[in-house]
Amino acid sequence: MKNADYDNLNFRYFSNPMDFMLMGLFEWRDSTESDKSTATFEKLQKALTAIDRQHCLCQVYREDHSLVEIAENRLQDVPSDDVINTLTEKKLIGDCVVHLGVELGISIGDIKETMHNFPKDLNGQINDLLVKWKNWEKSDRTKPTIYRLMVTLKRIKSAAGLAFVKKAYGVE
Structure with a gap:
């Protein structure tokens, strides 16, 4: 993602980190797939490693069944x-x-x-x-x-x- 795109996302969603992260993922997916490439977890993991960012996307989400x-x-x-x-x-x-x-x-x-x-x-x-x-x-x-x-x-x-x-x- 280009710095300008990142800054734009940050400006629009800075008040809510969850919105910022989700919209960042959607923007990454859309830009990747608009280049006729498939957005995969492996590509995301490589990108995060390249910028020295740890990820937690692979954690298992356990459904809460209390309801x-x-x-x-x-x-x-x-x-x-x-x-x-x-x-x-x-x-x-x-x-x-x-x-x-x-x-x-x-x-x-x-x-x-x-x-x-x-x-x-x-x-x-x-x-x-x-x-x-x-x-x-x-x-x-x-x-x-x-x-x-x-x-x-x-x-x-x-x-x-x-x-x-x-x-x-x-x-x-």
């Missing part, structure tokens, strides 16, 4: 608009726009579009991602469920958001 115990039938419903809106209005999610989008299964193109359409409006970005996710009929993604939203909130470490959703749906 599976409460995955009742009613949690397979689509979350209500009121819940989606309250998560945004009460600022219960945080500042992890890219991480939220990735965990919800939204494409990087849609995440970038949201960030472009709502510059400097964190709540607008979060709400837009949640609405895009909820309107799953228009995409090939899996059905958005209350359970899936809870798993996402847990993964992005949104304790306030998770607590709200649990309370809204009577989950203990």
